[in-house]
Amino acid sequence: MRYLLQLLTLVLSQTLTASSQSPPHNGTFTPFPYPWPVLYYNFTSQLQNHSMAYMDVSPSPTHSNDQTVVLLHGKNFCAATWEATARVLLSAGYRVVIPDQLGFCRSTKPYNYQFSLHQLALNTHDLLLHLGIDTAIVMGHSMGGMLGVRFALMYPATTARLVLANPIGLEDWKALGVPYTPIDVTYRQELASNFSNLKAYQQTTYYANTWRSAYDVWVQMLADVYAGPEGEAFSWNGARVTDMVFTQPVVYEFPLLTMPTLLLIGMKDTTAVGRAAAPMEIRSLLGRYDLLGKQAASVIPRAALVEFGDLGHAPQIQDPERFHEALMGWLG
Numbered sequence: 001m002r003y004l005l006q007l008l009t010l011v012l013s014q015t016l017t018a019s020s021q022s023p024p025h026n027g028t029f030t031p032f033p034y035p036w037p038v039l040y041y042n043f044t045s046q047l048q049n050h051s052m053a054y055m056d057v058s059p060s061p062t063h064s065n066d067q068t069v070v071l072l073h074g075k076n077f078c079a080a081t082w083e084a085t086a087r088v089l090l091s092a093g094y095r096v097v098i099p100d101q102l103g104f105c106r107s108t109k110p111y112n113y114q115f116s117l118h119q120l121a122l123n124t125h126d127l128l129l130h131l132g133i134d135t136a137i138v139m140g141h142s143m144g145g146m147l148g149v150r151f152a153l154m155y156p157a158t159t160a161r162l163v164l165a166n167p168i169g170l171e172d173w174k175a176l177g178v179p180y181t182p183i184d185v186t187y188r189q190e191l192a193s194n195f196s197n198l199k200a201y202q203q204t205t206y207y208a209n210t211w212r213s214a215y216d217v218w219v220q221m222l223a224d225v226y227a228g229p230e231g232e233a234f235s236w237n238g239a240r241v242t243d244m245v246f247t248q249p250v251v252y253e254f255p256l257l258t259m260p261t262l263l264l265i266g267m268k269d270t271t272a273v274g275r276a277a278a279p280m281e282i283r284s285l286l287g288r289y290d291l292l293g294k295q296a297a298s299v300i301p302r303a304a305l306v307e308f309g310d311l312g313h314a315p316q317i318q319d320p321e322r323f324h325e326a327l328m329g330w331l332g
């Protein structure tokens with residue numbers, strides 16, 4: 001097994017040195033500081049051992065409302081990105097569990113893994129069982145929203161409520177004419193990630209062409225993982241995760257969601273997986289979050305919709321106050 005992995009790593013790194021620089025490893029990499037202690041859930045899946053990093057924070061017993069919120073990060077984010085939301089929830093009495101999915105940030109980054117939304121949902125559900133949590137409010141952002149939908153479909157009894165903040169997967173890009181991008185191509189794009197191209201992408205797609213210095217930290221967090229000792233593994237995981245969200249739509253199953261569901265939608269978001277590879281004439285039809293929130297709310301049986309006309313893909317970062325007011329208002 002180990003030899004196989006080494007061989008694969010060697011083959012991949014040799015293939016890649018030709019086309020792109022390997023990530024620098026200066027031996028002094030410090031991972032992005034997390035606001036609470038990072039714990040590890042160690043488990044075996046698909047014949048390998050993994051460590052899933054997570055934070056698990058509780059209010060004082062006298063202040064607790066005995067409810068748990070699980071926060072699922074997006075693809076270009078980490079558990080740490082949820083800090084402000086977690087603080088708001090904690091002060092309202094919620095226990096908050098925030099995992100890094102396998103392949104991301106502080107979790108292990110397997111080279112061989114059949115990535116599926118089902119598998120990531122199962123891993124997250126196992127973590128909750130490990131923590132003795134049988135029901136939770138599941139809240140996801142971006143890819144975490146798509147994962148939250150899959151989780152809620154698989155584990156309706158565990159999912160007391162579902163909150164989706166600018167989830168991806170409100171449309172099926174391939175059915176709209178976006179061509180398939182091979183994982184190998186996405187991998188090379190991932191390897192080329194750096195602060196300036198990540199920022200440029202987020203600025204146009206996430207923040208409606210605006211920028212505030214408060215967003216820099218989340219770009220730097222990501223750029224450091226790409227540039228750090230795990231950059232190659234992170235890129236390889238990221239490429240397979242992109243394939244996962246492209247090939248595994250959830251949108252057709254929205255009518256099957258049984259729990260109260262809140263959609264928090266920044267309407268200036270234009271995120272659409274594969275847009276850059278799509279024919280010019282359909283690009284402007286993709287990622288229309290001014291329409292997608294309403295479409296989803298019309299087919300999710302117990303949906304509530306809160307739209308932010310001036311916000312983009314990460315409303316919890318762009319306007320935390322308004323975002324959290326809407327969230328807490330719905331939670332009651």
Ligand SMILES: *[C@@H]1O[C@H](CO)[C@@H](O)[C@H](O)[C@H]1NC(C)=O
Pocket residue numbers: 001047048049
């Ligand atoms: C996983 O961990 C266990 C316990 O440390 C070890 O016995 C086993 O060999 C490991 N499995 C793999 C596939 O590395």
Ligand SMILES: *[C@@H]1O[C@H](CO)[C@@H](O)[C@H](O)[C@H]1NC(C)=O
Pocket residue numbers: 040041042050051
């Ligand atoms: C889980 O795995 C990590 C390595 O990824 C290790 O540092 C930690 O000690 C393990 N925890 C337990 C409880 O075995």
Ligand SMILES: *[C@@H]1O[C@H](CO)[C@@H](O)[C@H](O)[C@H]1NC(C)=O
Pocket residue numbers: 192193194195196197
């Ligand atoms: C970042 O990557 C782009 C290609 O996407 C490249 O043109 C640029 O020079 C890189 N910037 C740095 C600082 O490495």
Ligand SMILES: *[C@@H]1O[C@H](CO)[C@@H](O)[C@H](O)[C@H]1NC(C)=O
Pocket residue numbers: 026027028029030224227228229
């Ligand atoms: C080492 O690399 C990390 C990113 O991986 C960077 O943040 C840090 O500044 C680098 N340190 C030195 C001394 O170059």
